[in-house]
Amino acid sequence: MSKNITPHPKDLKPEWMAYSGMAAAFLAVGAKVDGQVIYTDVDPDMALIGSQLDIDFDMDGNIDVTVVHIHTSSSGVMYDIGAVQGNIDGFTSNSYVYANVIAAGGAIDPSNPGWQDSVGFGTLAYRIFTSSSAGSFGPWFGQDGYLGCRFTDGGGSTHYAWVHLQVGAVAEQVTVLGYAYEQTPDMGIAAGAGEATGIANTPSPLGLEVFPDPVQNMATVRITTAQEGRVSVQVVNGMGQVMVQRETATSAGTRTLDLDLSALPAGTYFVSLRSGKRVVHQKVTKVG
Numbered sequence: 001m002s003k004n005i006t007p008h009p010k011d012l013k014p015e016w017m018a019y020s021g022m023a024a025a026f027l028a029v030g031a032k033v034d035g036q037v038i039y040t041d042v043d044p045d046m047a048l049i050g051s052q053l054d055i056d057f058d059m060d061g062n063i064d065v066t067v068v069h070i071h072t073s074s075s076g077v078m079y080d081i082g083a084v085q086g087n088i089d090g091f092t093s094n095s096y097v098y099a100n101v102i103a104a105g106g107a108i109d110p111s112n113p114g115w116q117d118s119v120g121f122g123t124l125a126y127r128i129f130t131s132s133s134a135g136s137f138g139p140w141f142g143q144d145g146y147l148g149c150r151f152t153d154g155g156g157s158t159h160y161a162w163v164h165l166q167v168g169a170v171a172e173q174v175t176v177l178g179y180a181y182e183q184t185p186d187m188g189i190a191a192g193a194g195e196a197t198g199i200a201n202t203p204s205p206l207g208l209e210v211f212p213d214p215v216q217n218m219a220t221v222r223i224t225t226a227q228e229g230r231v232s233v234q235v236v237n238g239m240g241q242v243m244v245q246r247e248t249a250t251s252a253g254t255r256t257l258d259l260d261l262s263a264l265p266a267g268t269y270f271v272s273l274r275s276g277k278r279v280v281h282q283k284v285t286k287v288g
Helices: 008-014
Strands: 029-032 037-048 052-055 065-074 077-093 096-099 115-129 134-137 142-154 156-166 174-182 206-211 218-225 228-234 242-249 253-260 265-274 277-285
Touching: 037 052, 052 174, 065 156, 065 174, 115 156, 156 218, 156 253, 206 265, 206 277, 218 228, 218 242, 218 265, 228 253, 242 253
Parallel strands: 096 115
Antiparallel strands: 029 037, 029 277, 037 174, 052 065, 065 077, 077 096, 077 115, 077 142, 115 134, 142 156, 156 174, 206 218, 218 253, 228 242, 228 265, 265 277
């Protein structure tokens, strides 16, 4: 890797942090599978284009890994970059950190030689291009694979984890499909462990439908649950801020809930429905 290409991803860090992705509250969380593996299905898959996704593997309120995509231009030079922040499996080249692509079944454990501690930003795929030339760096171009991660929980114990990613052929986007971690401290995890049996095999389905879309003032939320309990409904803007929140009791079956969105400015929002550890979401456009 050459250091004469500037700016490099790590030099763009302040600009990247200005981009915000949807919070982990928008994810449908699967039950515990494969022993102590906890798998989270990103449903629907989240395509990051000029945005980021913060991942809290164990849902303790602390962000463990951030996946980022940025497209920008400056003085006729353009960049498409996929990157990751956190404690990752990777390698260094010319003082820069690049994340390894791990195939399904690959080991993610203490013996991995490439652990990069507290990475400011490690590169997945980095493309710089002008009207007449282009350069590419990183191993993730056009790849569907797993990012190896480790994190420390609130009690100070180390856990190993993976994130399933797809990166566009020219780094035009990074898609997050799901992630998982091993609950047992200091125990490794295989890339993809828990994924095959994830959401499809979990009980207590949770359904959400928001209409009309686009909406001007009042939105109707149709909620489907398999058992009685309490659910939380949130309306979140593109910066991850909660704009409207409602809680209600439900029984098995389907019910509707009205949401007054008249006070919100026009724009794109996500409506999320949480029941226990399961969360689903739907995008909705506010007009007028």
